[in-house]
Amino acid sequence: MLNGSGINFSGLASGLDTNAIVSQLVALERIPIQLIESQKGQQQDKLDKINQLADLVKGLQEKAEGLSSLDEFYAFSVGGSFEGSLTVSAGAGAVAGTHTVEVLSTSGTDRWSFDGVADSTSNLAAGAGETVDFTVNGTTYQIAVDAAASSLDAIASQINDEAGDDVTATVVNTGTEAAPSYKLLLASDHQGEDGRITGIASTVAGLTIDGTPADGSGNAVSANHVSVGTNAVAVIDGLTITRTTNDFSDVLGGVSLSVLAETTGEVTFTVEPDKEAIKTKIEEFIGSYNEVLEFINAQNTYTPPEEDGEAGTSGVLFGDGLLQTVKQTFNAALFNIDPATVAADTEGYSTLSLVGISTNSDGTLELDSTTFDEKFDGNLEALADLFVDTDGFERDPGAVENTGAWYEDTTADSGLMASLVRGIEQLFGSIEDNDPDVDLQGIFDLKRDAINSRIKSLNEQIQQKEDRLDDYEQDLVLRFARLEELMGALNAQGASLGAALTQLG
Numbered sequence: 001m002l003n004g005s006g007i008n009f010s011g012l013a014s015g016l017d018t019n020a021i022v023s024q025l026v027a028l029e030r031i032p033i034q035l036i037e038s039q040k041g042q043q044q045d046k047l048d049k050i051n052q053l054a055d056l057v058k059g060l061q062e063k064a065e066g067l068s069s070l071d072e073f074y075a076f077s078v079g080g081s082f083e084g085s086l087t088v089s090a091g092a093g094a095v096a097g098t099h100t101v102e103v104l105s106t107s108g109t110d111r112w113s114f115d116g117v118a119d120s121t122s123n124l125a126a127g128a129g130e131t132v133d134f135t136v137n138g139t140t141y142q143i144a145v146d147a148a149a150s151s152l153d154a155i156a157s158q159i160n161d162e163a164g165d166d167v168t169a170t171v172v173n174t175g176t177e178a179a180p181s182y183k184l185l186l187a188s189d190h191q192g193e194d195g196r197i198t199g200i201a202s203t204v205a206g207l208t209i210d211g212t213p214a215d216g217s218g219n220a221v222s223a224n225h226v227s228v229g230t231n232a233v234a235v236i237d238g239l240t241i242t243r244t245t246n247d248f249s250d251v252l253g254g255v256s257l258s259v260l261a262e263t264t265g266e267v268t269f270t271v272e273p274d275k276e277a278i279k280t281k282i283e284e285f286i287g288s289y290n291e292v293l294e295f296i297n298a299q300n301t302y303t304p305p306e307e308d309g310e311a312g313t314s315g316v317l318f319g320d321g322l323l324q325t326v327k328q329t330f331n332a333a334l335f336n337i338d339p340a341t342v343a344a345d346t347e348g349y350s351t352l353s354l355v356g357i358s359t360n361s362d363g364t365l366e367l368d369s370t371t372f373d374e375k376f377d378g379n380l381e382a383l384a385d386l387f388v389d390t391d392g393f394e395r396d397p398g399a400v401e402n403t404g405a406w407y408e409d410t411t412a413d414s415g416l417m418a419s420l421v422r423g424i425e426q427l428f429g430s431i432e433d434n435d436p437d438v439d440l441q442g443i444f445d446l447k448r449d450a451i452n453s454r455i456k457s458l459n460e461q462i463q464q465k466e467d468r469l470d471d472y473e474q475d476l477v478l479r480f481a482r483l484e485e486l487m488g489a490l491n492a493q494g495a496s497l498g499a500a501l502t503q504l505g
Contacts, residue, residue, distance in 0.1 A: 018480040026473050033465045040458040042316075047451045049299065049316045054428075054444050056292045057326060061424040063285040067387045068417040074384065075277035076254070080269030087258045090271045094254030100266045102235040103259045107246045110136075110188040110196040110229030113172075114209045116181030117152055120171050124206030125150035132159065132207070134200040136166045137190050145204050152184050155207065159186070166190065167197065188229060192244025193218070196229040234259055235266075275376050283367060285417075286357065289330070290364040296323045297362055325443050327363070329427060333420035335359075349375065349382040352416070389418035 066072050071092035078088045085103055112134075117124065125147040132143040132155065141163045145155060152171050159169040168187050175181030184207065188195045200211040210222040220228050232246045241251055248257040255271060299315030300323055317323055334352060341350050348354040356371030375383050428442045441449070 018484065022473065022476045022480060025476055026469065029469055029472055033462055033469065036458050036462050036465070040455055040462070043451050043455050043458065045316045046320075047448060047455070050322065050444065050447050050451070053292070053295055053299075053317075053322070053326070056288075056295055057424055057427065057444075060285070060288040060292055061421055063281075063288045064417040064420045064424070066281055067285060068389060068415060068421050070384060070388050071254075073278070073281075073388050073417075075274040075281070076271050077274040077277070078255075078269055078271055080267065082267040082269050085259070085261050085263045085267055086269070087256075087260065088269050089256045091254055091256070094252075094271050096272050098268060098270045099237055099252065099255075100235075100268050101257070101259075101263070102266045103261065103263045104233040104235065104240075105230060105262060106259055107191045107232040107244060108227055108230040109191055111226040112186045112197055112200050112209065112211075112224055113174075113226050114184040114186075114202065114207050114224065116174060116183045117206060118180060118182070120152040120173075120182040122206075123147060123150040124152065124155070124204050126205035130202075130204045132202050132204060134163075134167070134186070134197050136163075136188050136197045137195060139163075139166060140199070141166075150204060150206075152182050152207070155204070156184055185226070190244070191229065191246075192231045193229055194244055232259055273376075273380055275373065278376070279367075279369070279372065282357070282372070286365045286367055292326070292330075293363045296327060299323055320447075322443055322447055326427065329423040330420065333423040334416050347379055347382060349379065349386055352386070355383060355386060385415070387415055387417045389415035 074092070074094065076090035076094045076096070078090050080088075082088065082101070086101060125145050127147055130145050130147070130150070132145065134141055141159075143155070143159055143162055145158070156169040156171050159167065163169075166189055168189060170185045170187075171182055172185055173180045173182050186197060186200070188197050196214070198213055200209060202209050209224045211224070212222040214220050214225060214228045218228050218230050220226075232243045232248070234241055234243075234248060236248065236251055236257075241248060246259045248259065249255065251257065299317040299320075302314040302318055337351050344350075345354070352365070353359070355375045356368035358366050358368065360366055426442060428444050
């Protein structure tokens with residue numbers, strides 16, 4: 001019995017190009033598969049474009065979030081002559097104003113050095129039970145020294161192992177190369193008075209120290225007291241403030257302030273809204289918004305055929321409801337302003353167009369810098385209120401997740417950017433209901449799931465047809481192989497008959 005596996009024939013018996021015939025027949029049967037693959041390609045193109053649009057919309061949401069709260073909206077610049085004495089910067093939560101600072105003292109780290117020894121590798125303990133003792137950060141340490149491993153280097157290593165969370169021990173040569181004097185230096189890991197090392201003592205025979213603490217004024221009494229841990233003290237806006245470190249960033253809201261050196265009197269710095277920085281944020285938002293609109297416009301474009309019989313061209317998402325839904329979401333958040341609010345606006349801060357952000361004919365936005373600067377200088381608080389949700393977001397406690405009511409702010413003020421952020425969240429959100437059989441998703445996920453399901457179905461159809469086509473090709477191979485076998489036998493019989501007739505003649 002013939003088997004199609006490994007059969008190779010070339011029409012020698014029949015004179016037919018049977019390989020070509022089989023290839024052509026298989027190619028004809030493959031046309032439906034190619035049509036399905038074309039449909040799959042179209043679906044994949046749609047999915048790619050939807051993902052591209054999703055990324056653009058998410059990027060816009062990020063820019064809108066940067067303008068949706070006062071902390072995010074405001075940017076501040078710091079001015080003044082304080083170089084060398086302070087480092088100052090202002091950010092979210094800062095308030096415009098002028099501040100004075102007088103640095104009375106900077107924070108210091110407590111350090112002690114033991115008396116020097118000539119060799120840092122020689123053992124210093126005379127016997128068992130010798131210790132190095134000290135207290136720091138509320139913890140008392142007693143370092144029991146092994147006489148057989150009591151060199152200065154070994155003791156420093158042991159202190160770091162047992163008390164490394166609170167102190168750092170190092171060995172330094174304070175002498176010369178010819179006449180070294182190695183000293184064990186113990187430094188607190190905690191700044192200020194509270195971080196001082198107290199009760200420092202040594203019973204190690206070859207390791208001595210005078211542990212007399214600093215006096216009440218913070219002056220060192222012992223020669224072994226290298227530096228005394230002191231607090232930083234500054235007079236800020238007339239108030240004397242003490243910190244264990246040089247960081248005073250918790251004093252003025254939104255202002256990061258560190259002291260570097262004592263000052264001779266007051267230094268002054270100002271915190272002012274940074275017009276250019278805020279404008280840059282808005283320009284970045286406009287740029288991101290326009291990217292989305294330009295993408296939607298390109299996808300919604302249809303170009304008719306130039307000649308009869310030729311198909312027109314259009315965007316991959318041409319006519320898809322997703323495009324219109326995204327635009328409607330933007331319009332509802334940014335341009336659906338209550339007419340009563342506009343009518344009550346006597347200063348001109350109730351709409352984007354009034355503050356210099358106009359809409360072009362294609363839906364994109366454009367910033368009029370002159371108008372914006374005038375509004376910025378006129379009433380910055382009112383300008384910020386247009387963008388920012390100043391009274392916070394509150395929803396109806398009975399609202400179902402991801403429904404319209406779920407994203408509706410029940411407080412008086414909403415802020416355009418906060419509204420846009422919530423609108424975009426709804427495009428991607430998912431409704432979680434008490435019914436486990438109910439799973440309602442945002443439009444982006446719905447679109448993607450539908451396309452992925454269609455692609456999966458097309459893949460299954462392609463695989464089924466490929467399997468049938470393989471069977472069909474094998475059947476053709478067997479049929480033509482049998483034909484060649486039959487033609488070969490007939491040719492042999494004909495040759496034999498011709499030979500017999502020749503002999504008879």
